[in-house]
Amino acid sequence: MAEVEVVVAHKARTTLRVGDVFLKIDADQVLTDVEVDAMAIAPIPTPEILWRKPPVLAIAAVPGKALGRLGEPSTASPAAWAAAGAAVRRLHDAPLPPWPGRRLDEIAAQLDGECAWLVTSGVLPADLVNRNREVAEAALRPWKPVFIHGDLQITHVFVDGDEVTGVIDWSEAARGDALFDLAILTLGHEERLDDLLAGYGTDVDVDVIRGWWSLRSLTAIRWLVEHGFDPASPGCEFDVLRARM
Structure with missing residues (x-):
């Protein structure tokens, strides 16, 4: 009999794994709606949806292993990172999803509020x-909206060898800044940015990516602390911020 593994558990969401099935229980079913709709239209590999009985969404495990983990060196090859970059580019070149994303003024207001709280x-x-906060300013500029994953953490991209086998956790998918996805995927793994961009296949403004590294870290810390995560762990958000000094 397969054991029940708690993948993540906090006040907003719990994800369990039973064999090759993941059971996601989300307090906000709007986010689950987004996840289901985004996976249906994304032009890159996504998990198979097995069934949905609110508040539970059952999806199949994707083959391979995560590109890496925050706080640990990624053992994936440069070619695997390039493949991830190519997959992200296909997503960004796809038609926009029908729902909007966050506005620039909303993001700036959140940043100011979280910076004040941190101090x-x-x-x-x-x-x-x-x-x-100064570094983050580079990200606060108008952008051409693209189809973004919205939470493209390194643990959400799975590879088998040098091939992307699946991208998971689409509840934050929306219209947004392409460089935000690239920044989140390389958060804490700055040394792999060139490999990622080799597959992405276009020039980008690295200062903007650095801005998103700072902005994401500054705005995530309070949520992480309140939900039982430790942003002070080696290689995580505190270290990302210190690297800008």
């Missing part, structure tokens, strides 16, 4: 927050 709560030194 007043004493979670991070003011000089570290202020420096990264």
Whole structure:
């Protein structure tokens, strides 16, 4: 009999694995709607949806293994990273999803609020927050919307050898900035950015990617702390921010 493995569990979502089946229980069914719709139209490999009985979504495991993990060196080959870049480019070249994404003013307002909280709560030194707020400014510019995954963490891209076998967790998919996806995938793995861009196949503004590294880290820390994660772990968000000093 297959054992039940808790993949992730917090107040917003719980994901269980039973054999080759993942059971995702989400408090917000709108996010599950987005995930189902996004996987149906994404032009890259996604998990097979087995069934849905709200609040549970059952999906099949994808073959291969994750491209890496935050806080650990990625053992994937440069060719695998290039393949991931090519897959992301296919997504960004696809028709836009019919639902909107976050507005620039919303993102800027969240950034300001989280920076203020980080300083007043004493979670991070003011000089570290202020420096990264300056770096994040590069990301706060108008962009041409593309179909983005929206939460393209390194653990959400699966490869087998040098081939992408699946991209999971689509609940944040929307219209957005292409460089945001590239930044999230390389968060904490700056040394693999050139490999990723070799497959993505176009010139990008690396300063904007650096801006998204800072912005994502600054705005994620409070949520991570409140949901039982440790952004101070080696190679994680605190270290990403310190790298900008």
